[in-house]
Amino acid sequence: MTGPDCAVKLLVNMQSRRGAASLPAAVKALAAAGLPVTPLPVQEPHSAEVILRAEVARGAPLVIVGGGDGTLSHAAGVLAQTITALGILPLGTGNTFARSVGVPLDLSGAVRIIVEGETAAVDVGMLNGRPFLNSVALGLSAEIARSLTPSLKRRLGLLAWPVVGTRVLRRHHALDLTLTSPEGTLRLHTHQLLVANGRYVAGPLRAAPHASVADRQLDVLVFGKGRLVSLLQAGTLWTLGRPVLEFSAPQVTVQTRGGARWVSVDGEVTACTTLKLSVDAAALHVRVPVGFDARRA
Structure with a gap:
């Protein structure tokens, strides 16, 4: 199957430090690397969860999330223990998780890892669930x-x-x-x-x-x-x-x-x-x- 419903979803938190400024460039860079995406701007981390659950339900192999560590933590709460992998665009202030998994902080480097990298399983911490x-x-x-x-x-x-x-x-x-x-x-x-x-x-x-x-x-x-x-x-x-x-x-x-x-x-x-x-x-x-x-x- 092809078409927009099956394209890789790109969720970008527009309230993150570089979210709004980076969305057009991210779409262009991913397309140039051979990965056309469906861009979905969101205004805060919680609003992305409904989209992510839908992607998990349809068995999507990959979703891309752009934002800071709070945005990625909310995404992890949906994607953990599923087959759907997380592609990271580090657009926040500290971008701590991106550093821990070796993702470059520049947009072109992060896109390269999403397209050319590999998938690894990492731990998720839990605090009171x-x-x-x-x-x-x-x-x-x-x-x-x-x-x-x-x-x-x-x-x-x-x-x-x-x-x-x-x-x-x-x-x-x-x-x-x-x-x-x-x-x-x-x-x-x-x-x-x-x-x-x-x-x-x-x-x-x-x-x-x-x-x-x-x-x-x-x-x-x-x-x-x-x-x-x-x-x-x-x-x-x-x-x-x-x-x-x-x-x-x-x-x-x-x-x-x-x-x-x-x-x-x-x-x-x-x-x-x-x-x-x-x-x-x-x-x-x-x-x-x-x-x-x-x-x-």
């Missing part, structure tokens, strides 16, 4: 994510984080948390907890040297011990490549003390008291570079 691709964070970074605005992210890109962070830091207080995993129970008084699924978190920053979207593990990182100076020391060491990894585990439960706390899930903020985190191993099929090994990237 909600999928995530990169990380779940409590503490300072969640408060920063809550304070970011779309206009500021478009204008400053990754620089928006330190700009907002300096303001948030003045009012930030440490968290009291209890972590339970196969490794045991850990009580923490800390400014920042990060649970990573992939190699990268927050754009180009690496979670830990051996973190991977294909290792069936979550990597738990703790920044600081309740004093701001320890937070700054841990953050500085981390950016220099010295990880603050506490442990890796296939599942972990985090209990906050003192009420619900803000939690950033791939950059989208919600409030939680109990966080049940796990791995849906090899659940999502993604177009990646030929020969790419997510466990060693």
